[in-house]
Amino acid sequence: MPKRSSKEESTTLDKTDLEILQLLQHNARITIKEIAEKVHLSTTPVHERIRRMEERGVIRQYVTLLDGAKVKKGLMVICYISLRQHSKMAGNKFIKSIQEMNEVIECLTISGEFDFMLKVVAENMDAYYDFHVNRLSQIENIGNVQSVFVMGVIKQTHQLVW
Amino acid sequence: MPKRSSKEESTTLDKTDLEILQLLQHNARITIKEIAEKVHLSTTPVHERIRRMEERGVIRQYVTLLDGAKVKKGLMVICYISLRQHSKMAGNKFIKSIQEMNEVIECLTISGEFDFMLKVVAENMDAYYDFHVNRLSQIENIGNVQSVFVMGVIKQTHQLVW
DNA sequence: ATTGTGAAAGAATTTTATTCTATCTGTTTA
DNA sequence: TAAACAGATAGAATAAAATTCTTTCACAAT
Numbered sequence A, B: 001m002p003k004r005s006s007k008e009e010s011t012t013l014d015k016t017d018l019e020i021l022q023l024l025q026h027n028a029r030i031t032i033k034e035i036a037e038k039v040h041l042s043t044t045p046v047h048e049r050i051r052r053m054e055e056r057g058v059i060r061q062y063v064t065l066l067d068g069a070k071v072k073k074g075l076m077v078i079c080y081i082s083l084r085q086h087s088k089m090a091g092n093k094f095i096k097s098i099q100e101m102n103e104v105i106e107c108l109t110i111s112g113e114f115d116f117m118l119k120v121v122a123e124n125m126d127a128y129y130d131f132h133v134n135r136l137s138q139i140e141n142i143g144n145v146q147s148v149f150v151m152g153v154i155k156q157t158h159q160l161v162w
Numbered sequence C: 001a002t003t004g005t006g007a008a009a010g011a012a013t014t015t016t017a018t019t020c021t022a023t024c025t026g027t028t029t030a
Numbered sequence D: 001t002a003a004a005c006a007g008a009t010a011g012a013a014t015a016a017a018a019t020t021c022t023t024t025c026a027c028a029a030t
Helices: A015-026 A032-039 A043-056 A088-100 A125-136 B015-026 B032-039 B043-056 B088-100 B125-136
Strands: A059-066 A075-083 A104-110 A116-122 A142-156 B059-066 B075-083 B104-110 B116-122 B142-156
Touching: A015 A032, A015 A043, A015 A059, A015 B059, A032 A043, A043 A059, A059 B015, A075 A088, A075 A125, A075 B104, A088 A104, A088 A116, A088 B142, A104 B075, A116 A125, A125 A142, A142 B088, B015 B032, B015 B043, B015 B059, B032 B043, B043 B059, B075 B088, B075 B125, B088 B104, B088 B116, B116 B125, B125 B142
Parallel strands: none
Antiparallel strands: A059 B059, A075 A116, A075 A142, A104 A116, A104 B142, A142 B104, B075 B116, B075 B142, B104 B116
16 A cells, blocks of 8 residues: 555544534634534644645635625626637736736636626625626637626525535 | 724735735645744734734635545536526525525626526436436426536636635 | 822732643554 | 564643733723
């Protein structure tokens, strides 16, 4: 059996790991002490398990979610984009532009009529219009752009394990 | 001038608040001490500012993001749904069903041809097919359902202030 | 000028994280 | 079969951080 590299120690997640992840998903600022109590372990193994899951990349990031309306980002728009040209280089240029636009909080490559789906936030319709016309549409190689407005958020979670 | 209720103290966010939010958005487990150093304040006012933003709901939640592929949720699908009937009650029933489905991590009300846009995660195509046919399509009052598959994630952030 | 208010610093205290050592359990190896 | 080993854990010791309290300062209102 080949010896495993000391990095990327690929074990599977056991029941306790999943319990810890559940707790962290709900509240990234929960203390290790509190987790330990809930999973019936001492702080040491909990600490160690979290460290390992961070190292393995199971845990990607601890983030804080804000209320969009309260930080002047009350408008959300889904934006579909197709490129005129689909060469690798053309695609990479587009991606680079998108990465630099703070208004774009999500960009997915999708199947179907369009190439990309963007989630864009803005303060209001004027701000979005400005973004659309003066920044998004100015990216070279952009083909079709179609905006769908989000009227309400019914559900929004990041809970991948349960 | 009317006296303000002691709850919901609605002040505006100053530059320092925004700096603190930026740091917390990137890393929800950053220590108050470290924030304090970066914004050139002592821990006391930082602590107080965070508490206030939590209370006001500017800060919605501290969450941990996981790597979908590493927790057996490697497939992401965008799913468009229209209802047959648009009465308030029919809508509420649908919403209730959606809330209970862990595979649905996002549900938005949108303008255009469809009523809702869902983001669904699953382990693989088989699991998604099962979800689609046996659970999603079984909700009463469902009209059209259209699935768009996510081939890649170009960008995914939660940074609303920058 | 005086009072009041809000924000902040700094010290004191409490709580938590982190590290270290020892133990326990189950498995491999001689 | 017994000894050696590895992995996970508990518990204690230490280091670091959070939280609370008191005091000070700056500015606005009276």
